[in-house]
Structure formats: structure tokens, C-alpha cells
Amino acid sequence: MMEGRAEMKYAVPVERRAAILEAARGHIVPDAHADDLRAALPGLVGPDGEPPRGYRVSSVYFDTPTLHGYTERLERQRVRNRLRVRAYGWPGQPAPVFLEAKRKCGPRVIKHRADLGDAREWESHPSARPWQALCAGALPESPAARWVEAVDGPGMEPVCRVAYVRETWCHGTARLTMDHAVGAGLANDARDLRGPTPESLIPDGWMVLELKFDADEPAWMRGLVRALQLCAEPVSKFALGVMVLHRGARPAERRLLTPPSILRAAWGRTLP
DSSP: OOSSEEEEEEEEEGGGHHHHHHHTTTTOEEOTTOEEOTTTSTTOOOTTSOOOEEEEEEEEEEEOTTOHHHHHHHTTOSEEEEEEEEEESOTTSOOEEEEEEEEEETTEEEEEEEEEEEHHHHHTOSSSSTHHHHTTTTOTTOTTHHHHHHHTSTTOEEEEEEEEEEEEEEETTEEEEEEEEEEEEOOSSTTOOSOOOOEESSOTTEEEEEEEESSSOOHHHHHHHHHHTOOOOOOOHHHHHHHHHHSTTOHHHHHHHSOHHHHHHTTTSOOO
16 A cells, blocks of 8 residues: 555635535535534535535644755655644634644655644643643654654744635545635744734635545546546645745745646736
């Protein structure tokens, strides 16, 4: 069996959402742990008129002062590593929080995570490095242990916070997700996990579709991609966030990091 999970990404106009769900009809069900998203995504309905379901995803990403991880993405290195703290849920509400290590090799991703408890405890912790206390003694046999050491290592610091509203649909272990309102904000402290994200990373009217599966791509996913003539493309929310917040949105880097489908649609117009 191939190691890791495949994650295929597509930037698509929100107006194609109904066609995506129709093409997947009969194969997917909403995530049983997801919340009602009518307030966050007004006007969107499911294939049978049900409200969209999912959750808010908030991540603080770590990198070196020289932005080594960002440079790896800019240079399109095939193997890349990412460290982040991630919470699911809305500000002020109880929500799980994890320290995650993500290793990407081509289209496949290997993730290790350490459970840090509730986001409210993380956000109110007296230490600026709360993982030292929340992970103490909990991970001696876990593959995530070395990533806890890595984020504690010299030179690693929070560089940006990324948040979005994610619709999530399931078929066994396969996932179809659609990310809306993708934004970024500065993160000077890793505890500031669910703060504001004023910088838009994906233009209004667009969303990020992800198809995720463990081994072979399910036939219904292949059929969906073929029927809607979708083309997988790189979409790095981390890199887009760093570019906007730390690189002055340099035109050459913006063009390199913007999903090609958005570039084609914006041809002749100025990107936000």
C-alpha cells in the first residue's frame, strides 16, 4: 500500500458547488461531527436542500526567520515539511487543538499529530510555548514526539495564521471538502490561534475543493473530475499567507503561488 494519503486540490468558482455535489450524489454523506454552517455560509444548500455542514479550521504555521519552509514551496521542491497548530471550531467555543507535522511528497501527504486538548486551554495558557506543558509525558511512543521537539527547536516561530470555513463530506475514509472564505493574519504568538484573518487568500466567488483518499482514487471521484473537467493544481494556504503577510505580495511570487485556474480567470484583471 502507498504511504500516506493522496490530496488532490482544485480552485473552483463557488457557482460550481451544486454541480460538484450532484456529481457525487449517492456516494457522500455529511461528516457526522460537523456543525450546521447556515450562519457562516448563507445561501448554500446541500444536494437535497439540507444546510451545508462542516466547521471552521484555524491554523498557526511555524517557519524559520529566513522562511525556509516557504522557500521550499516557492522552489516547488517535491518533498516538503510543515509544522502547525490546528483547531477546529469557532472562537470562544470548545474545540480540539492539535500540533501537526505534515510531510508532503508529490500528491501524497503523511501527517502526525499530537492532541493538545481544548483550544480554550491552549489560548489561555500562561506560557508562550504551551505545547511543552500540554504534551509533557504524553508522547514518548508517538511519531509526533519528534515534531514536538522540532517546533521547540531553535529558529522555529509562528509566521502566519490561516482560517477558513470547511464543508466536509465523507465516503468511508475518503473525503470531499470545500473551503470557503480563506484568509490569513499575522501570528506573533502561537496561542493566538483563532484570531482575525483579514487578508483574503482566495478571491471572492472561489473556493478550494479537495479530494482525499488513502489508496486508489475511488471511481466516483474519477467520474466527478472527468465530468466536470477539473484539473488538479497546487494550492498552498500556508505559502499564500506567508507571501501576503511577509513578502509584500511580490508580483512574481503571487503569480507563482496563485492557483492557475484563478490566474486564467483573472487574465487582464488585477488580482486582489
